[in-house]
Amino acid sequence: MITCPNCRHSELPGALFCSHCGALLEGTTGVATQNMRSTGQLADQVTSSSPPPSLPSAELQSAVSLCVVDSGQIIPLENRDEFTLGRSAEGQPILPDIDLAGFRAYEMGVSRLHASIRMDGKQVFAMDLGSVNGSRLNGQKIPPHKPCALNHGDILTLGKLKLQILLRR
Amino acid sequence: MPPNYYHLLGLSYDASADEIRSAYRELARKVHPDANPGDHRAADAFIQLQKAYDVLSDPKARQAFDESLPIAFKTPPANLQVFYSRSSLMAVTDPQLLYALVRIGPSENAVQYNKHPLNVCLAIDCSTSMQGQLLDTVKATSIELVRQMRPEDIFSIVAFSDRAEVVVPAMLSQDRHRVETSIRMLQTSGGTELYQGLDLAYREVQRNRSSKYINHIVLITDGRTYGDEGVSLLLADKAGKEQIGISCLGIGGKWNDSFLDKMASISGGTTMFVNRAKDVQTFLVEKIQHLESNFANMVRLNMHLGEGVELKDAFRLAPDAAPLECQSPILLGPIPKESPLEFIFEFLVSPFSAKNDKICLFKGRLFLEIPGSAEKNSLLLDLERKVHQQTDPLPPPQLIVQAMSTLTLYRIQDRARKAVEEGRITDATRLLQNLATHLFAQGNSEFAATVLREASHLQRTSNFSEVGDKRIKYGTRALLLLPSNMEKNV
Numbered sequence A: 001m002i003t004c005p006n007c008r009h010s011e012l013p014g015a016l017f018c019s020h021c022g023a024l025l026e027g028t029t030g031v032a033t034q035n036m037r038s039t040g041q042l043a044d045q046v047t048s049s050s051p052p053p054s055l056p057s058a059e060l061q062s063a064v065s066l067c068v069v070d071s072g073q074i075i076p077l078e079n080r081d082e083f084t085l086g087r088s089a090e091g092q093p094i095l096p097d098i099d100l101a102g103f104r105a106y107e108m109g110v111s112r113l114h115a116s117i118r119m120d121g122k123q124v125f126a127m128d129l130g131s132v133n134g135s136r137l138n139g140q141k142i143p144p145h146k147p148c149a150l151n152h153g154d155i156l157t158l159g160k161l162k163l164q165i166l167l168r169r
Numbered sequence B: 001m002p003p004n005y006y007h008l009l010g011l012s013y014d015a016s017a018d019e020i021r022s023a024y025r026e027l028a029r030k031v032h033p034d035a036n037p038g039d040h041r042a043a044d045a046f047i048q049l050q051k052a053y054d055v056l057s058d059p060k061a062r063q064a065f066d067e068s069l070p071i072a073f074k075t076p077p078a079n080l081q082v083f084y085s086r087s088s089l090m091a092v093t094d095p096q097l098l099y100a101l102v103r104i105g106p107s108e109n110a111v112q113y114n115k116h117p118l119n120v121c122l123a124i125d126c127s128t129s130m131q132g133q134l135l136d137t138v139k140a141t142s143i144e145l146v147r148q149m150r151p152e153d154i155f156s157i158v159a160f161s162d163r164a165e166v167v168v169p170a171m172l173s174q175d176r177h178r179v180e181t182s183i184r185m186l187q188t189s190g191g192t193e194l195y196q197g198l199d200l201a202y203r204e205v206q207r208n209r210s211s212k213y214i215n216h217i218v219l220i221t222d223g224r225t226y227g228d229e230g231v232s233l234l235l236a237d238k239a240g241k242e243q244i245g246i247s248c249l250g251i252g253g254k255w256n257d258s259f260l261d262k263m264a265s266i267s268g269g270t271t272m273f274v275n276r277a278k279d280v281q282t283f284l285v286e287k288i289q290h291l292e293s294n295f296a297n298m299v300r301l302n303m304h305l306g307e308g309v310e311l312k313d314a315f316r317l318a319p320d321a322a323p324l325e326c327q328s329p330i331l332l333g334p335i336p337k338e339s340p341l342e343f344i345f346e347f348l349v350s351p352f353s354a355k356n357d358k359i360c361l362f363k364g365r366l367f368l369e370i371p372g373s374a375e376k377n378s379l380l381l382d383l384e385r386k387v388h389q390q391t392d393p394l395p396p397p398q399l400i401v402q403a404m405s406t407l408t409l410y411r412i413q414d415r416a417r418k419a420v421e422e423g424r425i426t427d428a429t430r431l432l433q434n435l436a437t438h439l440f441a442q443g444n445s446e447f448a449a450t451v452l453r454e455a456s457h458l459q460r461t462s463n464f465s466e467v468g469d470k471r472i473k474y475g476t477r478a479l480l481l482l483p484s485n486m487e488k489n490v
Helices: A040-047 B017-031 B040-056 B059-067 B108-112 B133-148 B176-184 B194-207 B229-241 B257-267 B277-292 B398-421 B425-441 B445-461 B468-479 B483-489
Strands: A064-068 A074-077 A082-086 A115-120 A123-128 A135-137 A140-142 A155-158 A161-167 B078-084 B088-090 B096-106 B118-125 B154-160 B164-171 B214-221 B245-251 B271-274 B294-305 B309-318 B330-336 B341-349 B358-369 B377-388
Touching: A064 A115, A082 B445, A123 A135, A123 A161, B017 B040, B040 B059, B078 B377, B078 B398, B088 B096, B096 B294, B096 B330, B096 B358, B096 B377, B096 B398, B118 B133, B118 B164, B118 B194, B118 B277, B133 B154, B133 B176, B133 B277, B154 B176, B154 B194, B164 B176, B164 B194, B194 B214, B194 B229, B214 B277, B229 B245, B229 B257, B245 B257, B245 B277, B257 B271, B257 B330, B257 B468, B271 B277, B271 B468, B277 B294, B277 B330, B294 B309, B294 B377, B309 B330, B309 B358, B309 B398, B330 B341, B341 B358, B341 B398, B398 B425, B398 B468, B425 B445, B425 B468, B445 B468
Parallel strands: B088 B377, B118 B154, B118 B214, B214 B245, B245 B271
Antiparallel strands: A064 A074, A064 A161, A082 A115, A115 A123, A135 A140, A135 A155, A155 A161, B078 B096, B096 B341, B154 B164, B294 B330, B294 B358, B309 B341, B358 B377
8 A cells, every 4th residue: 555645545556646635646756747836926026125005095006905014015916806815834735826924824823725805896805715713804703705895994804914905096 | 362351250450369269159159050950051151260260360370361451451440549557567465556548549541531410419408497598598509500500410309398399300401490490489397307308309319320420419408307317327328329429418506417427428428517508509519510520429348357457447538528437338439530539447456466477457349430431440459567576667657647637636526525425524625625725736726716615615514505516526527628638648
């Protein structure tokens, strides 16, 4: 028997993929089938010294941005109309569109796939994706899997991590 | 010039020694003088048969005889390629898995084949739930299809609900005006009793069935049929044996997908899931186009598994991704003109004696139904692997890894559904989350989000949402047909 390196599920010799978690099994090395989306670009954007926001008249580049309240850093949400927020974790292939691991997300109780932000025309919605510690909008707990409309300046709290929603007028 | 011994034995040029022996034995029993006392023709036939067997069973004599045969007879009807996940089997004490990917493409001379005439029946579910936009779209598409029919095509329409009726009887050169009027008059009423519709559609196609036509039933339904699944499957099996394929289009979330999948797989058709009215049109038009441009109508595989070998899973990768039956004969579906038919087998090989240096996985023969071809077209498909004491150092071919990577996702989905049926909701949720993880990793975030939503729906309600399970099933199946996969296959 061979053991799946990811979930310890037992598989028969000759198997290529774990039937439980779908991971590529050992002995088939040398073939890369899973392509991780690079988050390098986002990391650059986040670490680049954006000026601290002076609300509410900030000159924002994108229609929707997130401001990490603790650090004042701005994360622009660009080129798509739906983003998942969460944190990457080692050994886990889940990668949210916006990785908050750099903002002490783990300590703050952010789930790997915590919430999503969706733009629908002029409206912007946040939705909790069934996270462990839940999400709050301006201090009010929001029910999981229900989109909630966002306004400029709203505070979205994932676990304990506070994000301010910035909308371009 | 001696007669063609292969024809005499009913064999094709690539016949194996085993096939020659068993064909000879079977015929010999029939024409043996003891069985036909006083029959001179049988006696002559027996002598001829003896001669044929003497030549073909002797490798040297067979080779000499082969040289005298015309090239056309010796050209295989299609190109066959086999890829294995391992170059050899391991001498281990555990049972082991081995994958074989088989690809059958049209042979070079296939391009000269023309589009084949159709003998198609649309069986339309007219139960109350189809009312409104759905039936309107189906009607409009049917009219469009009627207009596209060529003079040589035979087309019929059956409507079914609680009862079934022939709306457009099968015949050549229909009065289009009248046909279109009949289609427009279709109305909804009652529930879905699938067998009635299927039976009537089968009879319409059966009336004109011939090997020069592509005989097919396209079933369009949005409901679940109750109590007549068994008889429907029997009919599908019969249809499949008579070269009448059944393809199903399931709309929305209520129809029974395992049942329709089974029906398609035993008759050599396909199943499609659509959730929007406008996709109905795309499916139907494409389905008809594919039907007429196939190189081979149907490929069936007769096989015997080797000792200690089990065929655990069989799956068609192209042209339509779908699970296949694991029992001989396996209906593999058509070979399109432009692209190959591809399927993958998963074998479970029991531990074998260390003395073996070769393991036979299976011996089989592929029968190709090529419309308009008078010849019996078949290909030998024997799969075997050498045995090695050590683990195979070579990685499996990329083609197989790729196919299995996606097929694994389909199977995880399958396991999740089974877990739900057995009430193991936590397991099912976990599996769906695993599935979503891979979809995210592959950049398929939209579909991944759908799967995650379904996972949490499952957690909350202990069941799938109405269309959720089907969306995931046919979604993972469609992954196999993504262009990235196709490119590698060329």
